[in-house]
Amino acid sequence: MHTLVVGLSHQTAPVELREKFSFDPDRIMMPLRALRDTKSMLECVIVSTCNRTELYIVADQLHTGEYYAKAFLEGWFRVAREEFVPHLYVKTNKDAVEHLFRVVCGLESLVIGETQILGQVKQAFQVALQAGTTGTLFNHLFKQAISLGKKVHTQTEIGQNAVSVSYAAVELGKKLFTSFAKKTVLLVGAGKMSELTAKHFQASGVKEVLVANRTFSKAEELAAIFQGTAYRWEHLTKALLEADVVVSSTGAKQFVITHDMVKNVLLERKKALFFIDIAVPRDIDPSINELDNAFLYNMDDLEEMVASNIHLREQEAERVEVWIKEEQTAFREWLDTLGVVPVITALRNKSLQIQADAMTKMERKLPDLTEQQRRVINKQTKSIVNQMMHDPIMRMKELASTEEKEAALRLFKHLFALELDDAQADQPQEKMMPSGLPLPTN
Template sequence: MHILVVGLNHRTAPVHIREKLAFPESELGRAHVELRQQKSIFENVIVSTCNRTEIYVVTDQVHTGRYYTKQFLINWFNERPEDIEPYLFVKEGREAVEHLFRLTCGLESLVIGETQILGQVRSSFMLAQSSETTGTFFNELFKQALTVAKRAHSETSINENAVSVSYAAVELANKIFGRLDDKEILIIGAGKMGELTAKHLKSHGVPKIRVVNRTYEKAEELAAHFSGQPLEWTRMESALKETDIVISSTGAKGLVLDAGTVQQAMKERKGRPLFIVDIAVPRDIDPEINKVEGVFLYDIDDLEGIVEANILERQEEAQKIEALIVSQIAAFEQWIKTLGVVPAIQAIREKALMIQEDTMKSLERKLDHLSDRDKKLIGKHMKSIINQLLRDPIQRAKEFADEREGQLKLETLIQLFGVEEAYEKKVAGTASNLAESKQPNAEGQKVRWNEAAINS
């Protein structure tokens, strides 16, 4: 079996292409099921966000799986192949696994180290599970992907440093005040930067954001999106009397807030400090405000210095995560290898338990005076003996996966325990389940296949 990922993201396709191939959340469940019905597709998970659409599949044939995954994407969105294929990337095997691990850790994101993608991948995987389009391979792979991502964010500080100006402004305010959920905050400007600022403030638990803009309707629109309060432009001066933090990001050509206005507001603030961040270019805030007692003013140059330093820190932390990913890939590859010995282990265990059961029945016939408690006790100890005897052979069988002559040694082990026929039946049964999984059952549903014993 082979693992593939086919997709496009902010690195391979412009936004006008990405938006064409974005799955609406309401259609994702149906898309999972329809993709699963394509030839050679045995498991699949679709990850669709504003910056990417990526389709992960388990297939029995690389070329066939790649072709039908691409065709599914093109047909679903009714696009011409020549308009879409130049923007698609395809990764196979280890490269596909590495890409998924990097994705969940935030290393493939527009803002390196961000954590939102982790939740998005988790949601996509859970939807695929509920749609019955995952099996043994992806249940394990995505579990490991989520695990390594959690380790990346808990064992490194990659997401602790702001790497956008609007985010840096909010982080700076948070560091100075210690918390923001009890602060009065005023955003001047309702453009894109103002929107991003409001988004970051909300993520820090700010319950209410006030927005002032020259065009009141835009202030209303932004405030409504974040459950905030819009203000008329003429109310900005009075709002300063109650505000703890001001973040300004208008497109004005001149200053929108002068030192005199701020100085007058400070007289009525009874000594409370005022924190102002100007992230506009050209600047919104009069630099002379820095001279007003109790006011702390930061401009975009101050923030860009923070951002640049934080980007370098994130890159250093990313190198630590790369090492985690290498380790996790090795763990997944080892898990794949051990799948080959599962039929042998199952056959040996079943034979041992069958012997134990037959022996127990013989004892019960010959020792008919045994109580139920005695029988349970004897049965328990017999199973304990079996488990101890099989522990080392089973461990050695798992280790064969890494050895050059591992298959030959596995065959010898199978012969020593005399389970050749049982082993062959289990391998054949797995192949049969794999074939049946692509056929509808009596109710017209897809049969979920159990690949636990696949000999990869």
């Protein structure tokens, strides 16, 4: 058995290509089962997000597994292979396992340490379980990966520090206000950055969003996104009186919010105002920082905070890398024991059969035994068998991860006279490709 991951991500493919390979989450069962029924495939999980589409596969052979995974993508999405293969990455066995661990920990994300991908991988695995496309290997691997992801996001601060300008603005606001529950955000200008920052504030619980823009129709459009209120440009001062947080990004060549304007607003409202100037050139007169109850942050402040937080995440990522190596070792040790499981099972079955036969003979020779005596003798003889088998089984598990594994297995079977059919291949029957998918020509 071999493990592969075949995929496209933001690291290897542009968005216009990635969007061609997006699976509908509400209809993922069909492609999952189609992939599982493809030749060479034994198990599969499909992870499909806005930043990545990945096929996780257990295949009987590496070459055919990779070939038919590419053929599946080509046929399912009807995109010519030469268009996407240059952007495709293929990772096998230990590299595939490491990649999955890195993905769930957020180390392969567009923003390092983001937590959303862990839930997406967990959901993908649960759907694959329901579809019946996983087995012994992936059931163990994905559960181990998800546990690792949870550990990383609960025991480190890799996802705790803002690493985008818009989210950093919210984090700064939290230092001023204990809660956003009763606060109002004013967007000055209707740019994309203002909109994104407002979305973060809204997610943090702000009560209301106001929008003031030179073109009133654009103010109305943006206000509608947040079920907020639009203000005409000449009513900007009135909007400032209503706001607690002001996000400005107009593209104007001179200050649109002046020192005197804010001074008069503060005298009337007698409450703190938090300004975020994300415009270049700046929209807000920096001298307002001299006013009581006025707090102004510009792009330099936010970018400095983001750079510091990225550094902190990178430091946490170094801890996570160590954990990933440990989990890889644990998985490899578990995988090595799979080969000895049939031998250990055969030994246990044989030893228990010997014990059962001995009990049958004893009961014939001692017919006057009470039921209580039979139970005691049965329990004790089973205990003797288990104790005798414990050390050989443990030694066999230890040898399973060494280079002498195959020779040790043969010796083990010979010493205990275990009847196993070595010629019986543990391979599934050959399967046909789903209808309409291309077959290899070589």
